[in-house]
Amino acid sequence: MRLTEGTPSRLGASWDGRGTNFALFSANAEKVELCLFDGQGRRELERIELPERTEDVWHGYLNDVSPGQLYGYRVYGPYAPERGHRFNPNKLLLDPYAKRLVGRLVWSDAHFAYRTGSAREDLSFDRRDNARGMPKAAVVDESFNWGRREMRPHIPWEDTIIYEAHVKGLTQKREDVPPNLRGTYGGLSSPAMIEHLKRLGVTTIELLPIHGLIDDRILVEKKLANYWGYNSIAFFAPEVRYAQDNPLDSFRTTVARLHDAGIEVMLDVVYNHTAEGNHLGPTLSFRGIDNASYYWLNRENPRFYDDFTGCGSSVNLTHPRVLQMVMDSLRYWVEVCHVDGFRFDLATTLARGPNGFDRGHAFLTAVRQDPVLATAKMVAEPWDLGLGGYQVGAFPSQWSEWNDRYRSAMRRYWSGEGSLIGDISSRMTASSDLFHHDNRATRASINHITVHDGFTLADLFSYNEKHNEANGEDNRDGSNDNHSNNCGHEGPTNDPAINALRRQLRKNALACLLLAQGTPLILAGDEVANTQNGNNNAYCQDNETGWVGWENLGSEDDFIDFVGHLTALRRRFGQIRCQRWLDGRRGDGSYGVLWLTPSAEEMKESDWKFPESRFVAYVLGPMEQGQAPIFVVLNAAPQEIAFKMPKMPEYRSWQQVLNTTRTVQTAEQFLSGVETKAPPRAVLAFAGAP
Numbered sequence: 001m002r003l004t005e006g007t008p009s010r011l012g013a014s015w016d017g018r019g020t021n022f023a024l025f026s027a028n029a030e031k032v033e034l035c036l037f038d039g040q041g042r043r044e045l046e047r048i049e050l051p052e053r054t055e056d057v058w059h060g061y062l063n064d065v066s067p068g069q070l071y072g073y074r075v076y077g078p079y080a081p082e083r084g085h086r087f088n089p090n091k092l093l094l095d096p097y098a099k100r101l102v103g104r105l106v107w108s109d110a111h112f113a114y115r116t117g118s119a120r121e122d123l124s125f126d127r128r129d130n131a132r133g134m135p136k137a138a139v140v141d142e143s144f145n146w147g148r149r150e151m152r153p154h155i156p157w158e159d160t161i162i163y164e165a166h167v168k169g170l171t172q173k174r175e176d177v178p179p180n181l182r183g184t185y186g187g188l189s190s191p192a193m194i195e196h197l198k199r200l201g202v203t204t205i206e207l208l209p210i211h212g213l214i215d216d217r218i219l220v221e222k223k224l225a226n227y228w229g230y231n232s233i234a235f236f237a238p239e240v241r242y243a244q245d246n247p248l249d250s251f252r253t254t255v256a257r258l259h260d261a262g263i264e265v266m267l268d269v270v271y272n273h274t275a276e277g278n279h280l281g282p283t284l285s286f287r288g289i290d291n292a293s294y295y296w297l298n299r300e301n302p303r304f305y306d307d308f309t310g311c312g313s314s315v316n317l318t319h320p321r322v323l324q325m326v327m328d329s330l331r332y333w334v335e336v337c338h339v340d341g342f343r344f345d346l347a348t349t350l351a352r353g354p355n356g357f358d359r360g361h362a363f364l365t366a367v368r369q370d371p372v373l374a375t376a377k378m379v380a381e382p383w384d385l386g387l388g389g390y391q392v393g394a395f396p397s398q399w400s401e402w403n404d405r406y407r408s409a410m411r412r413y414w415s416g417e418g419s420l421i422g423d424i425s426s427r428m429t430a431s432s433d434l435f436h437h438d439n440r441a442t443r444a445s446i447n448h449i450t451v452h453d454g455f456t457l458a459d460l461f462s463y464n465e466k467h468n469e470a471n472g473e474d475n476r477d478g479s480n481d482n483h484s485n486n487c488g489h490e491g492p493t494n495d496p497a498i499n500a501l502r503r504q505l506r507k508n509a510l511a512c513l514l515l516a517q518g519t520p521l522i523l524a525g526d527e528v529a530n531t532q533n534g535n536n537n538a539y540c541q542d543n544e545t546g547w548v549g550w551e552n553l554g555s556e557d558d559f560i561d562f563v564g565h566l567t568a569l570r571r572r573f574g575q576i577r578c579q580r581w582l583d584g585r586r587g588d589g590s591y592g593v594l595w596l597t598p599s600a601e602e603m604k605e606s607d608w609k610f611p612e613s614r615f616v617a618y619v620l621g622p623m624e625q626g627q628a629p630i631f632v633v634l635n636a637a638p639q640e641i642a643f644k645m646p647k648m649p650e651y652r653s654w655q656q657v658l659n660t661t662r663t664v665q666t667a668e669q670f671l672s673g674v675e676t677k678a679p680p681r682a683v684l685a686f687a688g689a690p
Helices: 167-171 191-200 217-221 247-260 286-294 320-335 362-369 404-414 421-428 496-515 560-572
Strands: 012-015 020-025 031-037 044-049 052-054 057-062 070-076 136-138 162-165 204-207 211-213 232-238 264-269 341-344 377-380 400-403 445-447 519-523 593-596 615-620 630-635 641-644 653-659 669-671 675-678 682-689
Touching (some): 020 070, 070 286, 232 247, 247 264, 404 421, 404 445, 421 615, 496 560
Parallel strands (some): 400 445
Antiparallel strands (some): 031 070, 070 136, 211 232, 593 615, 653 669
């Protein structure tokens, strides 16, 4: 028999070497049809009703279907938006477990389950077939030869330095990457990029979303795109636009090569919403398969969605099958693609229950106990846009979190704001006020000053205002709260003094980022003063604005070796990477950290309240016998400040290991107790010497 009942045990299309099992979850459907297409996805060859339903999984096995076969689903059931159901079998739907997408979405009104323009809006019903303009899922062969040499790096958290990058944007303008690899998965692991990452000393590349995605219709009509990729529709399929040929194999080849170079790969994942948007959005997959199961529906009127994400709807992980899909996706990327970790966009949404964020949520519990995910790095963006959505410091101990409090404090400090030394001291020592609880370690704080969302580092000190006009929203989009400083001129200038100041502030920010306890995250391109010309929301700019510009390589704005020096200091001084929380002076005279006044006296409460203070100095004590302490000085004041080197019986002198005002770092020696001066707006560091 060609068609048999198959099994519900594995969702999606699973080829076993002889045939393919198809399984689709839908609790509220009445019938499910599997639709097979020709090799180009243009012609529907046949429709096959899945013969069995087991615990809300519809399934069937076809013994003549092999890898490469294109398919989709048509799902039958009530079209009753007022009850939360939006079934429409006229709409071809993507398999939520699709491993490969073929073809692109060609926008038309046929993708909407209702009659667009109708006075009844989504309460109307559309009978047009959308299959011709839909991408199709393809059956895949998941086998892959990783080779005997491919070894996952397993970088310890304390050694981790993250580099956030966009697959296309990182290499599209990089001239030493072969032209055929620029903007692709392969470009990430090209010899030039691997050398670049090694020079910087980063350990982990974090990629903006690569799940299969859709470009919003409104952006396409403006000739823009969902460049960043936060518009997922296929949580198992690598996005095809970054691949030269087979996306799955292209991505896995890149992972293998980066692993061979000792570099981890993390993925930014977007499980909190999908590309289907709000109640007036298209019906592409989840909405037409089982809208009432996949999404948070408004309790009072299930026609509408609870939107915690700002994207029109929110995925509901309280449903066990939806939770299963997310967990299956995470395991797939770890087991099949050898990914090393994940950064979860708007992670608060994933742990929402009926009463808001829940630290005991089934999702967090599932992650904690999953053996496949046990060694994966898990990072939360710990907020969403819903009530009670800001949850920095609230995730379980297995998680690290983006620390926007670090970002805000450092931006304000180096932009010239005074009276921040108490906040700065906490942010430089892993933000214990946020994370020192429930056996969490210092790695819980993911420190960053710039990320994809917001100004680049160069723009942070070049613009006071955002300039997002190219996004087509009259400059209304993007944050207005940037804590930036244009140093006296908005945008580019030929004034040498302003440009020198901007370079100095960028170096200071990078120095603080890599000298701070916690886990540092560097935005790709900041090492070469990449600019977005003041655009702080380049999500739709798949062009020169959004791509990293490498034209400053070899110029005075090239900080690659400077960053490499900072990462080397981080490796040298274990107390910066320490996962234990610091204490002050101990009973035996030893210490974790000593906070010092400019006269090298230990700070008292009154010293922390010094008006308009901009000077911070502290010593991190040695962690083990023979290790040197490190003395760090931050001077954000616009003038020199005299200070004394610390007096410690066991250290006769201090060797300078960092001075951000110097082009070349020199190892000057300073005797203990001697007075010297911190240059204006500078970061200094010294190693204790016997």
